[in-house]
Amino acid sequence: MPNQDNLAFKLFESLKKFNKGLIKYDKIQENLNLNDLLVCGLLLRNEKEDKVTQVKNISEYLQISRPAVNTILNRLEDRDIVERVRLKENRRSVFVKLTSKAYDLYDFEKAKLAKVMDNVVSSLGEEKTNTLIELIDKVNNILEEEVE
Numbered sequence: 001m002p003n004q005d006n007l008a009f010k011l012f013e014s015l016k017k018f019n020k021g022l023i024k025y026d027k028i029q030e031n032l033n034l035n036d037l038l039v040c041g042l043l044l045r046n047e048k049e050d051k052v053t054q055v056k057n058i059s060e061y062l063q064i065s066r067p068a069v070n071t072i073l074n075r076l077e078d079r080d081i082v083e084r085v086r087l088k089e090n091r092r093s094v095f096v097k098l099t100s101k102a103y104d105l106y107d108f109e110k111a112k113l114a115k116v117m118d119n120v121v122s123s124l125g126e127e128k129t130n131t132l133i134e135l136i137d138k139v140n141n142i143l144e145e146e147v148e
Helices: 002-028 034-048 055-062 066-078 100-124 126-147
Strands: 082-087 090-098
Touching (some): 002 034, 034 055, 034 082, 055 090, 090 100, 100 126
Antiparallel strands (some): 082 090
């Protein structure tokens, strides 16, 4: 079955290129990289729903470890984009919230990302974009099952 091995290799190379493309895009972001943007988006959504956000919530949402989340939060905190707060009633729990500076940065970077994604959708068309979304979801599910 050399053809299948060859196809599997082509798939791997394509996924690798896709990942490199995401990394390249991430590097050109001026203010917030993709993880920063996701964290800020979660904080904003939770804020609108009057929910507090803890490191564990961010970790679960991004599907990364708590130390990795803390690295992101340290970077955002150093840039005065988020702050960690301890409530008087619950000193052990640390909550994360956006600073006033975060809103404009988030809107700016989100608009840039939306423009890039709109270009992808325009280039592929609606049908191929929906197919791509389905395929990426399927591949992700397969890879998650393989790891478990």
